Amino acid sequence: MNLQQSTLLGLYAVLELAKADGGQLSAAAIAEKFGVSINHLAKVLRTLVRAGFLQAVRGAGGGYRFCGNTKRNTLMDVIELFEPVSIEGFEDRNLVHGTDVEAGLALALVEITEMMQATLRSITLGTMLKIMERKKNLGL
Amino acid sequence: MSSKNAQVSYGIRKAKESDLPAIMTFDERSNKGSNPRYWQEMFARYGDEESKQLFLVCEEGPEIVGFIIGEVRDWEFGSHPCGWIFALGVRPDVRLGGIATQLYDAMCDFFKTAGVTKVRTMVYRKNHDFHSFFRSQGMMAGPFVQLERDL
Numbered sequence: 001m002n003l004q005q006s007t008l009l010g011l012y013a014v015l016e017l018a019k020a021d022g023g024q025l026s027a028a029a030i031a032e033k034f035g036v037s038i039n040h041l042a043k044v045l046r047t048l049v050r051a052g053f054l055q056a057v058r059g060a061g062g063g064y065r066f067c068g069n070t071k072r073n074t075l076m077d078v079i080e081l082f083e084p085v086s087i088e089g090f091e092d093r094n095l096v097h098g099t100d101v102e103a104g105l106a107l108a109l110v111e112i113t114e115m116m117q118a119t120l121r122s123i124t125l126g127t128m129l130k131i132m133e134r135k136k137n138l139g140l
Numbered sequence: 141m142s143s144k145n146a147q148v149s150y151g152i153r154k155a156k157e158s159d160l161p162a163i164m165t166f167d168e169r170s171n172k173g174s175n176p177r178y179w180q181e182m183f184a185r186y187g188d189e190e191s192k193q194l195f196l197v198c199e200e201g202p203e204i205v206g207f208i209i210g211e212v213r214d215w216e217f218g219s220h221p222c223g224w225i226f227a228l229g230v231r232p233d234v235r236l237g238g239i240a241t242q243l244y245d246a247m248c249d250f251f252k253t254a255g256v257t258k259v260r261t262m263v264y265r266k267n268h269d270f271h272s273f274f275r276s277q278g279m280m281a282g283p284f285v286q287l288e289r290d291l
Contacts, residue, residue: 071236074272114265119281122271130278 001116007082009036009044014053014078017066018125019132026063044082051081070126076117078125085117150239152246155187155195155207162204163197166231182227186211194250198230198239206230208243212254217284222258223251228270244277262286 003011012034017025027045031038045064048054053068079085094106155163160179167179186195186209198206209227213219225247230239251259260282263271 074268118265118268118271121268122275124272124276127272127276130276134278 003079004083005036005040006044006047007079009034009041010048010078010082011075013041013045013064014048014066014068014073014125015128015132017054017064018068018070019129020066022065024057024063024065029063047081048078053078068125070129071124073125074121075123075125075128076120079120085113085120150205150242151199152196152242153199155183155197157183157187159197159204159207163207163229167207167227167229182209192254194247196243196246198243200234204231205234206239206243208240208247210247210251210259212251212256219284220258221256222260223247223254223256225259225261228261228273240273241277 013030016030016033027038027041030045031041034041045054045056049056049064053066053073054064055067057063057065076085094109095102157180160176160183164176164179183195186193192213193209193211195209196207197204207227207229208225210223210225212221213224214221225244228240228243230243248259259279261274261279263274265271
């Protein structure tokens with residue numbers, strides 16, 4: 001699965017700020033950490049603020065703070081803000097000519113998409129923080 | 141086994157036959173057409189003192205608020221012996237209070253004592269709550285894929 005750059009940035013930003021446990025980080029600090037342009041990141045952050053994952057803190061020393069729910073919000077919730085991961089309309093898009101080849105392939109592709117959706121919906125941001133902590137403790 | 145969570149005291153112990161009616165009131169499968177006979181059979185199979193099977197309940201005072209059933213399975217599908225969790229339930233009004241985690245931990249302790257180093261389960265793909273719970277316990281997709289077809 002290849003996620004678009006904006007999606008990845010959204011995940012990076014949300015997880016970095018969720019990890020900060022209520023603390024705030026500037027867009028510049030996040031951009032520098034992940035080696036991305038601050039302009040591109042700024043658009044992503046605005047999307048995350050509108051969706052209620054982040055809160056923009058104004059003024060000197062301002063930045064962004066996580067305000068979502070790490071026990072409830074999943075990777076899918078963030079990804080869907082930036083790109084579709086859905087099988088809705090799948091048949092319309094993939095059974096254009098009504099052939100047996102298209103129908104067979106559609107079955108396989110729906111299975112893959114459903115598995116991917118189930119995985120992304122089952123991993124909460126809290127679970128991701130635990131995975132990150134475990135990897136860190138293992139020195140990975 | 142007992143613990144304190146959010147000022148509520150829970151106890152975890154082996155299931156008794158008299159626990160079954162309470163379990164049936166909140167087991168999701170019971171609501172979808174399972175029946176008392178199913179649970180009697182489950183208790184007969186997993187509620188005894190076998191060293192490879194365990195049926196636990198969680199109680200808050202006199203009330204049963206959760207259950208878990210698991211067993212050690214040997215060399216299934218060529219796999220090394222491992223622990224399987226195949227039923228878990230928590231009464232809806234006390235969910236998100238750490239009960240499932242305590243039951244899960246108790247079951248994992250049992251598996252470790254039984255000498256296995258891996259725990260597995262199977263979750264309906266669209267049951268996001270169960271899927272998320274097991275993920276939150278550190279479980280990841282394993283090396284096996286479940287396959288099926290209509291007959």
